[in-house]
Amino acid sequence: MKKIIPVCCFFLACAILLPCCAHSCDGENGYYQYDYYGVMNSDAVLKIYAERGDEEEENRFKELARKVGEMLAGVEKSLSAENPDSFISRFNAASDGTETEIDYNAYKALSVAKEIYNLTGGAYNPAVYYSVKAYGFNGGEPPKSAAELPADEDIFTYVELSKAFGGVTLREEEKEGVKRYYAAKPVNTAAESGELALKIDLGGIGKGYAADLADGLIGEYGFSYGYFSFGSSSIAFKKYPDESSCYNLRISNPRLDGKSPQSCLTATVKDESVSTSGDNVNYFLLDSDGDGISERFCHIIDPFTGKPVQNGVISVTVTGGAAAENDALSTALMVMGKDGALKFINEKLGGRRVVMLCEEESGLSLYTTMALSEFTLDDPRYAVHCIAGGGDVA
Amino acid sequence: MSLEKVRQVRSGRFFRPADLIIYGIIAAAAIALFILFFAIKKDGGLEGVRIFVRDEVVFEYSFESDEYKVFSSCAEVVNGEKLTVNITTEEGGNLVEIDRAARSVRVVSADCRSRDCVYSPPLTGADGFICCMPHHMRILPFGYKDDGKTVII
Known part of the structure; x- marks a missing residue:
């Protein structure tokens, strides 16, 4: 009967030690410092884990937060298609065949855009400026009736114009120790479209590009734990404070019915970048064909049709690689549709984790390159399919 | 303890029938406590929300008591089938809708450019929040705790 004492001690020790472990993970020795930003019509948060009571580290964080703010303002000034003084606006305003000096x-953002444009066969194309504007996604008013939707002949013109992006050339030169950068429009982009000229909107990778720069700044300032999230669509993660653990990344559920959980899936991440695109953000509903059923018009434009994506793919999340690349790739996969995306993932995205959510006739589906052990399904409405490689879907 | 006694203990079996009964009782107690813990634990539904403007609580609503409190003139309430709260800040306004039947809270309109908060999923539990950065407005559920580990994309 005396052996009961060690057994009781064991249970008692567990009862005492387990909460202690949980408490230390909760940040007894450190805490998160935050800073928020409102730029590019969106919000961003910098969240860095710091030692409690370390004044030098707190000051370093303040300096980092200031630098990140400056960087975001600089990126907006460079990439905004709405700011007439931005370098992208200067490029947009230039005539066919002319070269524009950019910063x-x-x-860099155009270089990534060109790279992903070529990799995806044009499925990611930032030259959908006119369609984005026509559907009211650049801050304008979206159409309120079928009659207000853009006419097919206009859309055809926009599609033809967007094809010219493949002809945009970039170059850099160094004179007297100063680097200068240039982008040139191809000739005759406006030949078929009268007044209109090629224009680009880098909204599809701007947040990811800024997340990559923030990631670099966090490292430069000597911080190893925390993350930078931009508009909840691009996140650059550093390590989790408890290095044996990871962040829990919950992917937003694009089809909520009032009872379903906010996320459809939870996976672990650390030291990597994540970007997502979905039709649940920035969209409007409209009955365009008079059948009494409203269709969803989202901000992701298919460059091949010039219209919002409506192919059953409702959200794509890509991790691994740079956030700007992930941002563009997630947009491209949305455009490709389920079958095209699965083929592309198998052939070209071997090193990245992808989660693709689809709305199919059979219901909601989730396709992922992750193994079943790598994530937990939060919403059981999604039928899970693991992309097994070699074009197979298990 | 004599050497004889030590030898007796060492030569004895680890589990005697009486020991097993005690172990069984401890295991049963542990299982009972485990079940009890989950039985009394709330189902994670939304109990109530607080609306903050620039870190100041301006409005609070409890689904449990169906009562609300207004702490600032920037929150105006219309009490109908659904409770609507009009938040007016220096930067602009948001219309927050509290659906008693669905036990959910969402932002139905905002006059900023991004309208990210309008596209945010409705709050249905204590594990999420809605944020309108341009207006410095946040809606946090009762019991919300930022564990620093969970990130929603």
Whole structure:
């Protein structure tokens, strides 16, 4: 009977130690410092884990937060298609066949855009400026009736114009130790469209590009734990304060019915960037064909049709690689549709984790390159399909 | 303890029938406590919300008591089938809708450019929040705790 004493001690020790472990993970020795930003018509948060009572570290965080603010303002000034003084606006305003001097941010973002445009066969194309504007997604008013939707002949013109993005060329030169960057429009982009000329909108990768820069700044200032989230669509993660653990990344549920959970899936992440695109953000509902059923018009424009994506893919999340690339890739996968996206993921995205949510005739589906053990399904309405590689879907 | 006694203990079996009964009782107690814990634990539904403007609570509503409190003139309430709260800040306004039947809270309109808060999923539990950065307005559920570990994209 005396052996009962060690057994009781064991249970007692567990009861005492387990809450202690949980408490230490909760941040007894450190805490998160925040800073919020409102730029590019969206919000961003910088969240860095710091040692409690370390004044030098607190000051370093303040300096980092200030730098991130400056960086975001700089990116907006470079990439905004709505700001007439931005470098992208200067490029948009230039005539066919002319070269425009741009800054480093615009050059790098355009380089990523060109790279993903080529990789995806044009499924990611930032030259959908006119369609974005026609559907009211650049801050304008969306159409309120079918009659207000853009006419098919206008959309056809926009599609033809967007094809010219493949002909945009970039170059850099160094004179007397100063680097200069240039972007040139191809000739005759406006030949078929009368007054209109090629214009681009880098909204599809702007947040991801800024998240990459913030990630670099966090490292430069010597912080290893925390993350930078931009508009909840691009996040650059550092390590989790307890290095044996990870952040829990919950992917928003794009089809809520009042009872369903806010997220459809939870996976662990650390030291990587994540970007997502979905038709549940910035959209309007409209009965365009008079059948009494409203269709969803989202801000993601299919460059091949010039119209909002309506192909059954409702959200795509990509992790691994740079956030700007992930941002563009998630947009491209939305455009490709389920079958095209699965083929592309198998052939070209071997090193990245992808979660694709679809609305199919059979119901909601979730396709992922992750193994079942790598995530938990939060919303059981989604039928899970693991992309097994080699074009297979298990 | 004599050496004889030590030898007796060492030679004895670890589990005697009486020991097993005690272990069984402890295991049963542990299982009972586990079940009890989950039985009395709330189902995670939304109990209520607080609306903050620039870190100041301006409005509070409890689904449990169906009572609300207004702490600032920037929150105006219309009490109908659904409770609507008109938040007016220096930067602009948001219309928040509290659906008693669905036990959910969402932002139905905002006069900012991004309208991210309008597109945010409705709050249905204590594990999320809605934020309108341009207006510095946040809606947090009762019991919301930022564990610093969970991030929603």
